[in-house]
Amino acid sequence: MQQITKYEGEKILWIDWGRHLRTQTLVQRLGISLEEIAIKGGRIRRYIRSSMRTLAAIRKTRPRVVIATNPSIVLGYLLLVLRAIYGFRLVSDAHWLGVKAGHGNPRVQKLLDFHNSKVDMVIVTNDNHAKFIESLGGHAAVCEDPLPVLPAPSLPAEALPEKSVFLVCSFDIDEPYEAVFQAFKALKDDGYVLYVSGNYRRARVDPARFPWIRFLGFLPESEYYAYLWSCSVILDLTTLEDCLVCGGYEALAAGKALVLSNTAAIQAYFGAGALTTPNTEAAIGKSVVAAYEKKAELERKAGQWADDSVVKMDQRILHLKAMLSTLASEKNFQRAR
Numbered sequence: 001m002q003q004i005t006k007y008e009g010e011k012i013l014w015i016d017w018g019r020h021l022r023t024q025t026l027v028q029r030l031g032i033s034l035e036e037i038a039i040k041g042g043r044i045r046r047y048i049r050s051s052m053r054t055l056a057a058i059r060k061t062r063p064r065v066v067i068a069t070n071p072s073i074v075l076g077y078l079l080l081v082l083r084a085i086y087g088f089r090l091v092s093d094a095h096w097l098g099v100k101a102g103h104g105n106p107r108v109q110k111l112l113d114f115h116n117s118k119v120d121m122v123i124v125t126n127d128n129h130a131k132f133i134e135s136l137g138g139h140a141a142v143c144e145d146p147l148p149v150l151p152a153p154s155l156p157a158e159a160l161p162e163k164s165v166f167l168v169c170s171f172d173i174d175e176p177y178e179a180v181f182q183a184f185k186a187l188k189d190d191g192y193v194l195y196v197s198g199n200y201r202r203a204r205v206d207p208a209r210f211p212w213i214r215f216l217g218f219l220p221e222s223e224y225y226a227y228l229w230s231c232s233v234i235l236d237l238t239t240l241e242d243c244l245v246c247g248g249y250e251a252l253a254a255g256k257a258l259v260l261s262n263t264a265a266i267q268a269y270f271g272a273g274a275l276t277t278p279n280t281e282a283a284i285g286k287s288v289v290a291a292y293e294k295k296a297e298l299e300r301k302a303g304q305w306a307d308d309s310v311v312k313m314d315q316r317i318l319h320l321k322a323m324l325s326t327l328a329s330e331k332n333f334q335r336a337r
Contacts, residue, residue, distance in 0.1 A: 007321045007325045009031040009321075011064040012063060014026075014034045014035070014067040014068075015037065015054055015057065015067070015068050015069070017038070017075045020069055021145075021148050023036075024148075025146040026146060029313075029317050030320065035053070051078055064328040065089045070094045070097075073111055073115060080119070089328065091120060091121045091122070092116065095125075096125075096242065099116070099124060099129045117137045121141055121327065122138055124141070125145065141320060141323055142316075143317075144313070147306055147310065148249060150229075150254055153254075154225065154226045155229075160227075162232065163191045163192040163292060164192075164232050165184075165193065165233045166194075166195050166196075167235045168198075168250070177205075180284055181213055186285060187288060190289075192288065192289075194212075197216050197217075197218070228251065229256075233257045236248050236260055237260065237279055238261050251274075251302070252270070252274070252305050257302070258302060259274065259291050260275070261277065261279055262278055273304070274298070274301075
């Protein structure tokens with residue numbers, strides 16, 4: 001029987017050039033240190049200051065294993081260089097854009113592929129991405145997002161109607177938000193009101209085109225969760241295959257009626273706890289109505305899904321700890337140096 005090295009989380013450092021809920025929850029579950037570097041300003045200034053803080057953190061802690069959130073690919077390449085100097089083992093926690101380049105950009109994809117083939121391990125969220133990493137000659141581990149610990153339920157500043165729907169949105173190219181807006185043009189006559197989070201200005205969306213939609217803009221965390229807790233139905237949609245949307249985890253952790261896109265990955269992972277829909281105007285409208293009418297049933301399913309997810313995630317975390325322990329072991333550490 002193979003002996004598992006004792007898990008020593010203090011020898012592992014996670015570095016994130018930003019703030020991500022997935023990072024925060026995994027760090028908490030793994031019991032390791034997190035260096036969160038979120039510097040504002042121009043791109044060059046951010047890269048220089050973030051790089052200096054990264055170097056300082058590694059010099060101070062002298063970790064045996066460094067885990068880096070990807071994106072940023074710049075952070076990933078910086079750590080490849082620092083690995084050669086300091087001898088730590090390097091793990092990449094790859095979000096969707098850490099595996100597949102946005103817009104299918106071939107140059108960025110080559111950078112990602114080279115990086116992911118050279119790090120010691122890549123943590124991904126689904127089996128398809130794991131297979132892709134393995135095809136590059138890399139080593140992959142699958143770990144979906146742990147259910148987040150949400151703040152206590154609270155109410156938004158405004159009173160919400162009974163048929164309130166909250167669209168979790170970043171206005172990225174993979175989100176069919178205009179199809180949602182058009183669906184609510186008809187739904188508004190039946191009393192449905194759509195509240196939309198996210199910076200709509202980045203996508204050059206003119207709210208005047210959609211006067212029946214409540215655009216909330218980029219919300220402070222407390223206000224975001226107030227709407228998540230208070231709306232009757234939560235929507236989070238994507239056109240990307242193999243993308244497990246963060247809003248899905250949050251809504252199910254809150255026990256909410258949820259509508260997600262019907263991609264294969266989402267149906268396989270979230271399907272037992274949510275309704276799934278094609279990303280068309282007509283289908284989205286029907287799914288919102290069905291979710292509201294089945295609200296009590298979907299809330300019950302969300303609770304059951306969350307309970308089952310805790311058990312599965314406990315197993316994932318134990319497996320991930322064992323893999324990190326192997327990387328951090330004295331024998332592997334000395335060989336890396």
